[in-house]
Each structure stands twice: as structure tokens, then as C-alpha cells.
Amino acid sequence: MKKLHILFTLCIAALMLSSCEDVVDVKLDAGPPLLSVDGWLTNRAVPDTIKLAQTSPYFSNTTPQWISGAKVTLTTVSGESETLQEFSTGKFLIKNIRSIEGEKYLLRIEYDGEVYEAQTEAMRQSFLVDSVAFEYREKSLGQDEDGYLLQFFGKELKGMGDACRMKIKKNGIYLNKIEDLNYMNDEFVDSANFKKVRLFTEKPFQLKDSVTIETWSITMDAYHFYDELRIQVSNGGIFANPPANVRTNVKNVNASSAKKAVGYFGASLVSTKSGIVKE
Structure with missing residues (x-):
């Protein structure tokens, strides 16, 4: 049982005329944990990492738990393939495949009897x-x-x-x-x-x-992912919109399975420019 304290405040002509606080008891059923995927392939010299975790119920006050033992593979349309090494719990290293403009990639994750896939493409640096x-x-x-x-x-x-x-x-x-x-x-x-x-x-x-x-x-799909992410993280106040799921490109290949995934896998070309703050 959780208590949500909802504060309703009415402001007229910049003066707070009244406010009240209602205590509402809400019983929420905890949904099944979801596979959380966070990873980006780049053209940088350093290896990239795919991170896998398991989500927790929204009100559990616990952090997501890294998962271990998944089989993670990355393939390209042009024919390259790499099985990623788990170098730390839930963290998988991409050693060989790099991001190339126009190349398309498929990330495949086998975990807990389920198979998840994410597809992406490396866009030009515009x-x-x-x-x-x-x-x-x-x-x-x-x-x-x-x-x-x-x-x-x-x-x-x-x-x-x-x-x-x-x-x-x-x-x-x-x-x-x-x-x-x-x-x-x-x-x-x-x-x-x-x-x-x-x-x-x-x-x-x-x-x-x-x-x-x-x-x-x-x-552009990743652009909308970041847009939705910002909206949900910044969503608050008495005029906040109802929470909504942020899009993901990680799909369970068994569409009828109750086990879903969240997060995003992308590919980028990266360029850098630096400076020092001076008077």
C-alpha cells in the first residue's frame, strides 16, 4: 500500500488564495520485471559497451539490477558478426565492429528463455x-x-x-x-x-x-526517443501529463510473450571539438 500526497494549489493574481492536501491510498499491482537495454555503437577508438539490467517496480525504492549470463551478438548487413564478451555483470564489450555510415546493425539478446532484437542504422554526420x-x-x-x-x-x-x-x-x-x-x-x-x-x-x-x-x-527514431525521455523525466507539477511509455527499438521476437524490453540500442558517427573557458 502506498500513499500519494497530492497537493492542489490555486493561484489567482499571483496570490495563493487557498490550498489543500488530500491523502489518497492507492494499491498498485507490481508488473513483471522488464529487460532494460542501454547501448550505443560508435566509430570511436575505444570499445563500446552494451548494458543489460532488469527493471524494478516503480515504487520499490530499489535500483535496477544488472543481469548476467545473457548471450549477446551483434551482426551487420554486410556480413560481420561478433559475440560480445561479458566483462562485468550486465556489461558486454563490443571489440571489433565499429559504426560505419550507412551500415545497418542487429543486436540480438538471448536471456531467460527469451530472444530480443534491436535494429539500427549509422547515419551520416550532418x-x-x-x-x-x-x-x-x-x-x-x-x-x-x-x-x-x-x-x-x-x-x-x-x-x-x-x-x-x-x-x-x-x-x-x-x-x-x-x-x-x-x-x-x-x-x-x-x-x-x-x-x-x-x-x-x-x-x-x-x-x-x-x-x-x-x-x-x-x-530520427532515436531523436524521438530522446524527446520522449526528456518529457517523461521532466514531467511534474499539478499540470503534469499522465506518465507514458518511452519508445524502445528492442523487441521480443515472440510478440505474444508477456516479457518485454525497454531502452534503446543505436549507432552513431562521433566527432569532437574542445575549448578552454577564458576571459
């Missing part, structure tokens, strides 16, 4: 970052401290249907909060030149910070 810039801003509404905002100059290649995610590193460490999630498509910027385009981060940068922008080409 968003090209030429240089990194920073602009100083004082603390203000929406910015909790003084600091430097990240911007970039670059261009987008001609031809519709491109998308990318831009990952940001600060002093060698990825920024992984939902506020650091940057992604875009070329619907309104096909073949455009970019000047001082801002990338969003949870906090501004400071002098002498080393900052790297990694541009990852993604499919």
Missing part, C-alpha cells in the same frame, strides 16, 4: 561543429550562479532527415543530468550556418574549465 565559444552571464532567473554559457559555431549539411545528440564533457567527465541533454534535427535548419548556438547545461562553466562537445549522429 551537424558539423567548427569551434566552441563561451559567453559570461551573471546570476539571473533560471541561472543559479554566475558563469559562462556554452555556444558553438558550425554548419549543417544539405539534405533533410538528419539528427544528432550533442554530449558535453566538463574537465573530462560527461554531464549526464536531464538539463544537460541536447539534441536536434534539421527540420528548420537544413544546410544552415550556426553562429553562437547555445547548448544547455545544468550549471554554467567557470574559468579554466576544459569543455568538449561530442556530436553523435542519430536516426
Whole structure:
């Protein structure tokens, strides 16, 4: 039995006139655990990793558990095949296959008597970052401290249907909060030149910070995955929409099976551009 405390607040003319708190007892049936897949194939020199876990009930207050013993294989349309090595519980290393523009990939996972598959394609690198810039801003509404905002100059290649995610590193460490999630498509910027385009981060940068922008080409389906992910993670408040499932490209080959999967497997071409915050 769980208690959900729902606070209803009515604000009129910027004054809080009334509020009440209702305690509602809700009994929720725990659904079956799902296979959670998180992995991305790239053209980087370092090996890539596929991570497998098992989801927990929403109100269980436990973290997902890594799973062990799965058989994971990766194949390409052009004929390459690799059985991935489990180097740590739930973590499988891609040693040989790399992401190549236009290549299509099939990830196959055999676990607990079920077979799951995910298909993806490595898209071209269409968003090209030429240089990194920073602009100083004082603390203000929406910015909790003084600091430097990240911007970039670059261009987008001609031809519709491109998308990318831009990952940001600060002093060698990825920024992984939902506020650091940057992604875009070329619907309104096909073949455009970019000047001082801002990338969003949870906090501004400071002098002498080393900052790297990694541009990852993604499919339009992956773009919508990130869009849905942001909406669900940011969904809150009294006007929040009902929770909805985020799309996945990982499917149980037995469509009638009750055991499903969540998460995403993708392939990207990755380019990097770095800079140091200076006055």
C-alpha cells in the first residue's frame, strides 16, 4: 500500500488564495520485471559497451539490477558478426565492429528463455561543429550562479532527415543530468550556418574549465526517443501529463510473450571539438 500526497494549489493574481492536501491510498499491482537495454555503437577508438539490467517496480525504492549470463551478438548487413564478451555483470564489450555510415546493425539478446532484437542504422554526420565559444552571464532567473554559457559555431549539411545528440564533457567527465541533454534535427535548419548556438547545461562553466562537445549522429527514431525521455523525466507539477511509455527499438521476437524490453540500442558517427573557458 502506498500513499500519494497530492497537493492542489490555486493561484489567482499571483496570490495563493487557498490550498489543500488530500491523502489518497492507492494499491498498485507490481508488473513483471522488464529487460532494460542501454547501448550505443560508435566509430570511436575505444570499445563500446552494451548494458543489460532488469527493471524494478516503480515504487520499490530499489535500483535496477544488472543481469548476467545473457548471450549477446551483434551482426551487420554486410556480413560481420561478433559475440560480445561479458566483462562485468550486465556489461558486454563490443571489440571489433565499429559504426560505419550507412551500415545497418542487429543486436540480438538471448536471456531467460527469451530472444530480443534491436535494429539500427549509422547515419551520416550532418551537424558539423567548427569551434566552441563561451559567453559570461551573471546570476539571473533560471541561472543559479554566475558563469559562462556554452555556444558553438558550425554548419549543417544539405539534405533533410538528419539528427544528432550533442554530449558535453566538463574537465573530462560527461554531464549526464536531464538539463544537460541536447539534441536536434534539421527540420528548420537544413544546410544552415550556426553562429553562437547555445547548448544547455545544468550549471554554467567557470574559468579554466576544459569543455568538449561530442556530436553523435542519430536516426530520427532515436531523436524521438530522446524527446520522449526528456518529457517523461521532466514531467511534474499539478499540470503534469499522465506518465507514458518511452519508445524502445528492442523487441521480443515472440510478440505474444508477456516479457518485454525497454531502452534503446543505436549507432552513431562521433566527432569532437574542445575549448578552454577564458576571459
